[in-house]
Amino acid sequence: MDLNLRQVRAFATVAQLKSFTRAAELLHLSQPALTVQIRKLEHALKSRLLDRNSRTVELTRIGRELLPLLLRTLRDVDAIVVDTHARSEGRVGTVRVASLPSFAASSLPDLILACRKRSPGLGFVVRDAVASRVAQLVSGEEVDLGITGGEVLGTEFEILHRLQDRLCLVYPAGHRIGRRRTIRLDDILELPLVLTDPATSIRAVVESAFLAVGRQPMLACETTYMMTAVAMVRAGLGVTILPSSAREVLAEPSLRSKPIDGPAFVRPITVIKKRSRTLPPACETFLAACIASTPQA
Numbered sequence: 001m002d003l004n005l006r007q008v009r010a011f012a013t014v015a016q017l018k019s020f021t022r023a024a025e026l027l028h029l030s031q032p033a034l035t036v037q038i039r040k041l042e043h044a045l046k047s048r049l050l051d052r053n054s055r056t057v058e059l060t061r062i063g064r065e066l067l068p069l070l071l072r073t074l075r076d077v078d079a080i081v082v083d084t085h086a087r088s089e090g091r092v093g094t095v096r097v098a099s100l101p102s103f104a105a106s107s108l109p110d111l112i113l114a115c116r117k118r119s120p121g122l123g124f125v126v127r128d129a130v131a132s133r134v135a136q137l138v139s140g141e142e143v144d145l146g147i148t149g150g151e152v153l154g155t156e157f158e159i160l161h162r163l164q165d166r167l168c169l170v171y172p173a174g175h176r177i178g179r180r181r182t183i184r185l186d187d188i189l190e191l192p193l194v195l196t197d198p199a200t201s202i203r204a205v206v207e208s209a210f211l212a213v214g215r216q217p218m219l220a221c222e223t224t225y226m227m228t229a230v231a232m233v234r235a236g237l238g239v240t241i242l243p244s245s246a247r248e249v250l251a252e253p254s255l256r257s258k259p260i261d262g263p264a265f266v267r268p269i270t271v272i273k274k275r276s277r278t279l280p281p282a283c284e285t286f287l288a289a290c291i292a293s294t295p296q297a
Contacts, residue, residue: 003044005077008070010037011049015067018057092121093282098137099147100201101226102165103269104128106245107293108147115289122282131201138274144283146272149201149243156275161291163269167205168257170230170249171239175256182261185209192220192238194229201267206241209264230255243267 013023014034024034042049049063059067095115099108104126112124127137131148138146139156152159169183180187189210195217196202210217220238223229229240230248233255241260242249249257259265271290273279279287 003041005074007037007041007044009074010034011041011063012067012070012074014038014050014057015059015063020052020057092119093280094123094125095145095280095282095286096125096127096143097145097147097283097286098127098129098134098143100131100134100149100269101128102243102246103147105247111286111290111293114293115286118289119282119285122285124286130197130199131204132199135272138272141274141277144273144277144279145287147269148272149267149269150204151268152270152272157272158275159270159272160287161271163271165243165245165267165269166259167202167241167265167267168244168259169239170233170242170255170257172233172236173254173256175239177239178256178258180258183258184261185213185264188239188241188260189213189215189218191218193217194221194223194232194238194240195219196226196229197222197224202241202243205265205267209262212264227251241265 010023010027010029013027014020017023017026020031020034024031027034029037038050045066047062047066048060049066051058051060097108105128108126112126115122125143127134127143129137131150134146134148135152135154135157137143139154145160146157149165169177169188171177177183177187177191193206195206198204198207206217218238221229221232223232226242226246227248229242230252232238233240234252242257244257244259249255271287273283
């Protein structure tokens with residue numbers, strides 16, 4: 001069946017205006033060209049749709065029955081075109097992002113809010129996970145973007161943006177370490193540490209810093225979540241090392257934190273995607289906001 005939207009639109013316009021002359025003007029067609037479109041539609045449907053004489057244009061019975069169906073089709077197609085244009089411009093759509101918990105609880109909400117103010121049609125699906133899990137989610141295409149920490153391993157990922165996050169020491173108020181103006185690696189070599197598990201980017205940075213001076217951390221306790229590590233410090237098990245962006249410390253008024261001096265305690269943060277995969281326009285909009293609001297490392 002040789003049926004196209006141009007023919008359907010031609011018929012619907014004539015049917016609504018009851019005039020070939022006005023329909024041709026509205027569609028920017030000559031009357032002969034409009035007549036050809038109508039005849040092609042009637043031929044494709046094997047039915048006469050319009051009765052026309054020198055004065056009037058009337059719908060046949062089949063034409064009257066088909067008109068509501070064809071008008072609905074045109075409305076649906078027009079809606080698809082409008083929606084697709086909005087999606088291609090990144091004004092609507094869903095941003096699927098996996099993020100380190102520390103970033104998801106600190107900077108990410110403000111980034112999402114800024115995007116939503118400019119593009120209210122954007123929706124977000126956030127998966128907060130440790131660095132290794134972020135990589136898995138991006139690799140498996142469960143998300144389009146990943147915000148991860150530490151070194152990005154594997155050639156299947158493309159780095160879109162680089163950030164930095166300095167680590168800090170979290171300790172009880174009144175702890176002797178708090179009397180130091182600056183805290184360096186030497187100051188914490190003999191302190192019992194509460195560390196997040198080896199799958200986290202924080203643990204990788206800490207162990208790398210200790211290994212560089214031939215030492216191992218004095219592990220007092222290992223946790224999965226930063227909030228748990230904070231609770232262990234509050235209980236007196238030791239001190240912990242967390243990103244400066246972590247808001248868990250703010251929930252504990254009895255604890256203090258100070259940045260650890262030295263390049264070894266700077267955690268790289270990267271925004272990644274799967275190589276060779278095209279980002280949806282909605283994700284491009286979010287990425288642009290992310291780059292605009294955070295300086296390149």
